[in-house]
Amino acid sequence: MRNILVAGNWKMNKTPGETVEFLEELTNYCKQNNHPEVEVMIAPTYLAISEARKAIADAPVLLSAQNVSMNINGAFTGEISASMLKSIPVDMCIIGHSERRSYHNETDSKIYRKLHVLLANGITPIVCVGETLTQRKADETMEVVIEQLDESLNDLNLVTGKEIVIAYEPIWAIGTGVTASPEQAEEVHSLIRRRLAKRFNPKIAENIIILYGGSMKPANMEELLACPNIDGGLIGGASLETEIFTKMIGIAIETKKRN
């Protein structure tokens, strides 16, 4: 069975000092409350990532970056390479987030290149896909998600399926307080899993963690996690306060204990 991943995407929030303060509380919580099948991850800004690594120390918390350059090194002002992330080290990296797709022109072909530089450096990519409200209303959700998935994974080869994570993030649900219903989310998650089964094979597809992202919070987490193809959350707003985020980790642990 797949693990649950509770992943906090802090976006452009928290200074290095605030990051360390948060992680002191989070690591204490995670040392006292853990389940072998529940993984916890945080993605601070680049600026706080070294401090975050030290603050996590040996606690069961994974560290992620929010972005990476698709290039290996050289004259790319303002960019950070996968090998630099590896030197920290970071465990994971979010790519293709809708905010990067819309504000920084991150296309599927760039995501494909980012995926490969990450894998070459032993960092797990979290590949985000999702439709806009207009696309959903036009009944284009499935088409859009499949295209994003196919193009960003392109000719990728996987051995187990544990090398990558997919995050389904309907854009209309991100930061809006509106969450996809469990039925709406599960419909897309199961489509993604079927596509992955076709693209790789059913065994590999069964191992790939598919996160839901978009206004996930304590009040809706349990019903989302109850869906067979939802393996955790990529959590923005609700990951910024330790009290709320640890509550969500607790919900994931309870879900695993029940199953």
Ligand code: PGA
């Ligand atoms: P949200 O963000 O939980 O604040 O909607 C999720 C995300 O963008 O990853």
